[in-house]
Amino acid sequence: MKSYITTPIYYVNGSPHIGHAYTSIVADILKRNRQALGYDMMLSTGVDEHGQKNQEAAADLGMDITEYLDMRGAEFRKVFDMLDVTYDYFVRTSQDGHKTAVAGMEQTIFDKGLIVKHEYTGQYCKGCEQFKKESDLTEDGQCPLHPTMQIEEIDETNYFLKMEPFRQALQKHIEDNPDFVTPEHFKTELKQMLAEPLEDLCISRPKSRVTLGVDLPFDQSFVTYVWFDALTNYLTNIDWPDGDYQAWWATCEHLIGKDILKPHGVYWPIMLMAADLPLPKKLSVHSHWVGAGGVKMSKSIGNVVDPVEIVDTMGADALRWYLARHMRADTDSQISVEYIRQAYNSELGNKIGNLLSRAAKFARSRFDGHLPDRHDLTSEDEAIRAAVMKATEGFANWLDLADIPHRVQDVITVCDEMNNYFAEQAPWDLIKDPATVERCQTVIYVTLDCLRIVFEALRQVIPASADKALGMLNSPADDIACPWRPELDTLPAGTPLGEIATLYPRVNAPEAA
Ligand SMILES: [Zn+2]
Numbered sequence: 138m139k140s141y142i143t144t145p146i147y148y149v150n151g152s153p154h155i156g157h158a159y160t161s162i163v164a165d166i167l168k169r170n171r172q173a174l175g176y177d178m179m180l181s182t183g184v185d186e187h188g189q190k191n192q193e194a195a196a197d198l199g200m201d202i203t204e205y206l207d208m209r210g211a212e213f214r215k216v217f218d219m220l221d222v223t224y225d226y227f228v229r230t231s232q233d234g235h236k237t238a239v240a241g242m243e244q245t246i247f248d249k250g251l252i253v254k255h256e257y258t259g260q261y262c263k264g265c266e267q268f269k270k271e272s273d274l275t276e277d278g279q280c281p282l283h284p285t286m287q288i289e290e291i292d293e294t295n296y297f298l299k300m301e302p303f304r305q306a307l308q309k310h311i312e313d314n315p316d317f318v319t320p321e322h323f324k325t326e327l328k329q330m331l332a333e334p335l336e337d338l339c340i341s342r343p344k345s346r347v348t349l350g351v352d353l354p355f356d357q358s359f360v361t362y363v364w365f366d367a368l369t370n371y372l373t374n375i376d377w378p379d380g381d382y383q384a385w386w387a388t389c390e391h392l393i394g395k396d397i398l399k400p401h402g403v404y405w406p407i408m409l410m411a412a413d414l415p416l417p418k419k420l421s422v423h424s425h426w427v428g429a430g431g432v433k434m435s436k437s438i439g440n441v442v443d444p445v446e447i448v449d450t451m452g453a454d455a456l457r458w459y460l461a462r463h464m465r466a467d468t469d470s471q472i473s474v475e476y477i478r479q480a481y482n483s484e485l486g487n488k489i490g491n492l493l494s495r496a497a498k499f500a501r502s503r504f505d506g507h508l509p510d511r512h513d514l515t516s517e518d519e520a521i522r523a524a525v526m527k528a529t530e531g532f533a534n535w536l537d538l539a540d541i542p543h544r545v546q547d548v549i550t551v552c553d554e555m556n557n558y559f560a561e562q563a564p565w566d567l568i569k570d571p572a573t574v575e576r577c578q579t580v581i582y583v584t585l586d587c588l589r590i591v592f593e594a595l596r597q598v599i600p601a602s603a604d605k606a607l608g609m610l611n612s613p614a615d616d617i618a619c620p621w622r623p624e625l626d627t628l629p630a631g632t633p634l635g636e637i638a639t640l641y642p643r644v645n646a647p648e649a650a
Pocket of ligand 1: 280
């Protein structure tokens with residue numbers, strides 16, 4: 138069983154931001170989920186190193202382009218490593234193998250007569266590196282995605298891919314494959330993009346304007362349009378065209394933000410059809426992160442959430458937790474350093490870490506550092522055990538992108554129930570009376586065994602701290618069965634507990650200046 142997940146490849150005209158962190162983290166969560174189910178996984182992420190914006194970013198810093206790309210590539214890798222994103226392949230589009238394959242695909246399509254050369258006058262957004270139709274622009278004639286950039290009228294000769302001949306076939310593919318685009322909201326949006334005849338797609342840029350790119354194989358005075366080049370990474374990562382790529386490709390799922398639905402939902406499928414290649418299995422689309430109050434993040438407002446700063450102050454799992462938990466399916470979701478801090482302190486700290494710490498420390502001080510025996514179970518014990526099994530069951534099943542916040546919510550809900558159970562059973566009272574010591578042992582056993590199951594599930598979301606917690610329970614992650622299922626009573630009574638450390642040390646708000 139195989140599963141191939143891709144993130145977009147990110148433009149390197151700046152440092153990694155929260156949007157990059159989000160897509161790569163959820164891709165990693167899906168990978169860990171499927172690995173736990175026994176799938177062979179391939180996760181690709183990486184950087185798009187071509188195009189005018191990257192060329193200009195290097196020039197702005199007065200850097201040689203190769204030196205600049207090496208620096209940014211290393212920076213993105215470092216951030217993904219900090220975030221525990223376990224990618225299998227890191228894409229750099231400047232690699233020779235990729236460039237040769239892109240040129241090969243262009244030549245194939247060109248030979249079929251589907252690429253034509255003509256003059257074109259159009260409104261060009263440098264931010265999108267795209268020609269825009271009147272209807273794509275705001276009333277003031279600006280790009281809605283790049284309101285601070287000037288739209289330029291450009292008149293030049295270029296090469297174009299014929300799109301219209303494939304429109305109906307793509308519409309049919311979407312009808313025949315109901316899961317091709319999810320969630321539904323974005324499928325509707327894609328269908329609207331395909332409701333009208335499609336203009337030819339400009340796939341070249343003259344070298345007089347852009348030099349950083351893949352030369353067109355049939356005309357060396359042009360480079361390839363960045364999207365045509367970038368999208369092909371999804372195939373070149375798995376050794377298309379010469380390697381054994383088919384089995385991976387058949388399972389391919391693209392994770393994308395809603396702003397790049399058109400390149401992935403229209404351009405890419407049509408490029409593949411034009412080259413006689415099968416389409417990817419699925420596009421999983423997500424919305425964007427905005428600041429508190431729904432305000433767009435910007436340096437001038439000061440509400441930018443920097444992933445590196447969060448990792449430095451609260452750890453990678455604080456960020457992974459917030460991002461996994463709070464993305465809404467169809468609408469933008471809010472994020473701020475304060476929201477992340479609150480979720481970290483109140484959920485990871487107070488609800489999960491604190492319960493582990495209390496129950497484990499109790500066992501250390503009262504039961505000689507060992508997991509106590511489990512005696513007869515009461516209906517309360519049975520109820521909490523059943524609730525934990527049910528709440529974690531979702532992580533023993535295939536997760537789709539949109540499922541992640543719901544499964545995390547299930548865990549939080551059951552952790553509330555576990556805290557209530559612990560408070561009501563009050564082991565600190567039970568221990569005082571010799572007649573109820575056995576009952577006390579059972580409560581501690583049940584609590585720690587349930588926490589073990591919770592942390593086994595959470596390894597898919599917050600792997601570093603979950604593994605640390607399992608170490609404290611002396612239930613090493615390496616011993617977990619694959620495929621994973623929640624299972625009760627796998628911690629034998631008498632197990633010596635590991636060193637108990639605070640899993641999620643409280644992070645206080647910075648002092649008001
Ligand atoms: Zn734009």
